[in-house]
Amino acid sequence: MKLILAQPRGFCAGVVRAIDIVERALAKHEAPVYVRHEIVHNRYVVENLKAKGARFVEELADVPAGATTIFSAHGVSRAVEADAASRRLNVLDATCPLVTKVHNQGQRYSDLGRTVILIGHAGHVEVEGTLGRISGPVHLVEDRDDVERLDLADDTPIAYVTQTTLSVDDTRATIEAIKGRFSDVIGPETRDICYATQNRQTAVRKLCQHVELLLVVGAANSSNSNRLREIGAECGIPSYLVADGRDIDSEWLAGKHTIGITAGASAPDVLVDDVIAALAKLEPIEIEALQGIEEKITFRLPPELLEVS
Numbered sequence: 467m468k469l470i471l472a473q474p475r476g477f478c479a480g481v482v483r484a485i486d487i488v489e490r491a492l493a494k495h496e497a498p499v500y501v502r503h504e505i506v507h508n509r510y511v512v513e514n515l516k517a518k519g520a521r522f523v524e525e526l527a528d529v530p531a532g533a534t535t536i537f538s539a540h541g542v543s544r545a546v547e548a549d550a551a552s553r554r555l556n557v558l559d560a561t562c563p564l565v566t567k568v569h570n571q572g573q574r575y576s577d578l579g580r581t582v583i584l585i586g587h588a589g590h591v592e593v594e595g596t597l598g599r600i601s602g603p604v605h606l607v608e609d610r611d612d613v614e615r616l617d618l619a620d621d622t623p624i625a626y627v628t629q630t631t632l633s634v635d636d637t638r639a640t641i642e643a644i645k646g647r648f649s650d651v652i653g654p655e656t657r658d659i660c661y662a663t664q665n666r667q668t669a670v671r672k673l674c675q676h677v678e679l680l681l682v683v684g685a686a687n688s689s690n691s692n693r694l695r696e697i698g699a700e701c702g703i704p705s706y707l708v709a710d711g712r713d714i715d716s717e718w719l720a721g722k723h724t725i726g727i728t729a730g731a732s733a734p735d736v737l738v739d740d741v742i743a744a745l746a747k748l749e750p751i752e753i754e755a756l757q758g759i760e761e762k763i764t765f766r767l768p769p770e771l772l773e774v775s
């Protein structure tokens with residue numbers, strides 16, 4: 467069985483920074499350190515940090531007054547920020563700088579007097595954060611049908627922003643629907659939104675030209691991992707999301723000789739290795755890495771953690 471690995475795959479700079487912030491906070495402050503929401507959407511990462519003394523909460527009400535509290539990579543609303551201040555929490559913000567860029571862009575559009583349309587998935591924590599960062603009118607749409615249903619005059623000045631981890635192609639279709647319906651629309655170039663989302667999606671499309679089956683290593687609640695699986699399916703390749711090697715069903719492999727493997731931006735290499743090891747138990751394997759973009763992007767840590775190692 468030949469395994470072909472997508473390049474790039476796995477951790478992005480925003481995830482590396484978020485995990486680094488929790489680890490450095492644990493080194494600097496006494497455990498426990500509190501983290502609002504899963505720091506990144508991966509159970510293995512969360513359990514690993516729990517074992518080191520991180521406590522994960524969904525509500526700030528569960529954090530003792532004054533405790534060190536980290537906001538996850540997905541970002542938070544202004545209301546959550548204000549709540550943290552009123553509880554006198556010592557906040558470290560692990561919001562990915564690219565999510566912050568979307569927040570800032572949305573607010574700038576709002577300040578220009580435009581109604582903002584956020585393209586994203588209802589209920590996703592990043593979407594809730596972004597909706598809660600824009601002070602003026604803002605509407606969430608998931609797809610073209612939602613655009614048609616918006617209760618707005620067609621000459622309303624509109625600006626759109628998007629969730630960072632959406633399929634670039636799906637976003638394009640929704641943006642076309644917005645531009646088709648409204649007469650005055652501005653927005654950013656979608657390929658600039660998140661380099662990691664763009665690169666992983668491009669790599670998976672390339673990988674699908676060479677494989678008979680696609681395995682995406684990632685968590686069920688990871689938006690970008692789900693998008694990678696969907697792209698595989700759109701390319702006509704049977705595609706499955708697996709948290710680790712235990713999720714592999716040997717029936718998927720029947721008659722397949724070339725298997726593609728990629729990983730979502732929140733999935734660590736150790737889980738990719740686990741998937742490879744599980745496949746190697748079923749059949750002899752050879753591994754090839756597809757040529758692709760080498761990512762060199764890193765994001766700066768909060769200044770108070772720079773001296774901690």
Ligand code: SF4
Nearest residue numbers: 478480562564630660
């Ligand atoms: Fe940031 Fe993109 Fe990674 Fe999300 S996927 S954490 S936006 S770099």
